[in-house]
Amino acid sequence: MINNDSQTILDVQNLHASTQGAEILKGINLTVKSGEIHAIMGLNGSGKSTFAKVLAGHPDYEVTQGTIQFEQHDLLALSSEERAQAGIFLAFQYPIEIPGVANSQFLRLAYNTVQTNRGREELDPLEFDDFVREKMKLLEMKPDFLDRSVNEGFSGGEKKRNEILQMALLEPKLGILDETDSGLDIDALKIVAKGVNHLSNKDNAIILITHYQRLLEHIVPDYVHVMEAGRIIRTGGKELALELETHGYDWLHNNPKNSAGASA
């Protein structure tokens, strides 16, 4: 929700980023305040996922210009693990499988590492087990999922639920969901959306990256941004997503007054 007295969590100014010599992000400006949900839409190759990875500190991308302030700190000075500890969370589009490591082991390690860094108490295996099982109910996950290897042999829906479970455990200030809706059937989509809505509160913020309006019926954004060629070319409210769904992305170009944001 939009609140007038909320804090700025993320402030991105003129962000340019490259990978292997090719510039992908060409001047992104975005401000996210606490309590807000932002959706970033756009066609394949518009730079949405790159933006998410740059925020999380992926080593393959180099920031060549611009600044990112996260809670008044220079985010670009932090490594990816420091960003996670500081409260950035990226739900992956393609979560990695780690055969040989039990999910319970991995979740507890991540949880305790982040807790320690935030100056809080660690949980021992038994305490953690109770804690994680409570969170799992939110996402309607089967208990045997804790004993299985991380994401190995998980269905698309199970992998995405596991991402949101991790978000629930790590309690980030800023959750970035990179195409969390892709590969989900409608039931799984509803469960994931319910989980995200449950986690969203007045102190944190969420960025949803998606192709489709479908997810936004379940997680209602305060702002919708459209990306193209590495920039945000249009910003609007939740109705912008509906218009895009009806008219397609070309509509932004066919109707010049709609692309007013392009020069911003």
Added chain:
Amino acid sequence: MNEIAKNDYLTCLLNSLSARREDNFLPESQQNEKLSWLKQLRAEAIDQAGQLKLPTTKDEEWRFTDISPLAKLPFKPARTSSTLELNDIQPFLIEEANNRLVFVDGYFAPDLSNILGKDQLIIGNLSSLTTHPVTEIKHHLGQHIQLKNNIFAALNTAFLQDGAFIVAPKNIAVSKPIHLLFIATQKETTNYPRILVVGKENSQMTLIEDYVALQDGAANGAYITNSVVELNLAANAQAQHIRIQRENTNAFHLANGAVSLDHASRYQAANITLGAQISRYNLDISFISEAAECVVHGLTMVANTQLADTHTSIDHLKPNCTSHQQHKCIADDSARAVFNGKIIVRPNAQRTNSSQSSRNLLLSGKAQIDTKPQLEIFADDVKCAHGATVGQLDNEEIFYLKSRGLPELVARNLLTYAFGAEVLDHIPVNSLKHKLEQTVLNQTQSS
């Protein structure tokens, strides 16, 4: 390798053998006319060994593994002088196993062994059992392993004295794992462990073959283990065979295994290689009848200047058999690991289903891994898949873990551990699995 060094080792061994051949080579209990076949077996092996030379890196089968350091040391056979007590071997005991045969420097140690399942199976030391199930032993001993062109198997057979002998009788499912524990205590000696396992029709068993050294590191010095395992499964028999090589890191470990699988039998193996300065394990599996299956998992984890070589051969002699193999190597520091996996599908072995995967992880710029999948397919109606990868840790995986707050080193260690632990997952004995997981964890965190 120079010619003189090569002769030193063999000459020394063969001289000691020819001396033994004359007099009472066998313990007195075995001075029996009926055992002439055993003497014959040894005599043949001595002749075989006499005709062979130690392999060099010029031999195709040994081109990655230079054993010349071994040849420079004319290690004598170990003596029988164990003073070990049960307390000394406590760390190696496996709680799930009720049957335990312990061999110290290759010699049977009855006081350290524990035989409980005699109602379920025939188990004991070869040389003390020879008068009883002699037909069984005679039928199998030395009959599965190839001595031709295999100097180490020939030497083992030439020195054959004590050994583990196990028969799971027809229709018996042996409930608890059987632990075969081989402990090395004497430096600068060679020990010759020998194992014969027979699974009769429709039987089941779990076997743990375990090589350890009493003290770790230089305190125990270098020694040679030269072992031979023969395993035969009759129709519908099943065996799970866990093999752990955790010798001290000065040791030389040379091992040969031969497995023959009869109709609709099933063999599952987990081969874990952690120890020894130089080690070599040859595992030959033959499908001697139809509809049998084998699943072979392997993990080699080496560091410092260790060299570990695994050569396997799975021979589809008959139609309708299935083999699945996965081998993983992790090499750190200046260590070297070798995997050579041969799959042979004979002309009449139609409807063979075979897969092989070799995955390898290099943790240091100086480490080296050589992998060689070798498929020889002579039948046309077969399904064979194989793949080999050698690499470093995946950057996307590291990023995933770091994005959850784990520091780089923790992420790397966790992924290395996971790579190895996946193989350990196939060990059906929990306490052993956890112990090995801990070993792998410690090793990943020390780097």
